Amino acid sequence: MSEHRDLEYRDFEHRPRRLRIAVIALAVLIVLAHVLWAVLLVRDDTGVTIGVADQLAFVMIGLIFAGVLLSLLRIRVRVGEQGVEVRGPLRTRQWDWPDIVGITFPRSSMWPRLELPAYEHVGIWAILTVDGQEAVDAMGSLRETIRRYKPSAADPETVADR
Secondary structure (H helix, E strand, C coil): CHHHHHHHCCCEEECCHHHHHHHHHHHHHHHHHHHHHHHHCCCHHHCCCCCHHHHHHHHHHHHHHHHHHHHHHHCEEEEECCEEEEECCCCEEEECHHHCCEEECCCCCCCCEEEEHHHEEEECCCCCHHHCHHHHHHHHHHHHHHHHHCHHHHCHHHHHCC
């Protein structure tokens, strides 16, 4: 089933580049800081006894923090014949074409929004303004892909007038 699902979303897929780099760098830094903390706190002149179990706990806490942070690497958006799939750190959601009103990118926003009926919307974290030209290109490709399946949803003017 997983292979079939991947085939449905072949037309467009995007992940945030700078967020991925920052998350990986920060996760490595967190683990290194906790390992360094575990090693340096063993000194005898602190007045506190820190054993091997405490050191391992420091390292494990660092690994847990890094693991939680690495969940941000899951973020992506995919578009295909079946609709739009938005994956966040914790869950994946899919909307079929009849459920999609459009896509907008408000000026004050860090990411575009998938507009849904009843004036609801979902943030698309996979396209971030901090990615600069890459985000602009991704947004253009996303609009072109959406235009193939639901032309009215790709036009920001049409979406704004709903």
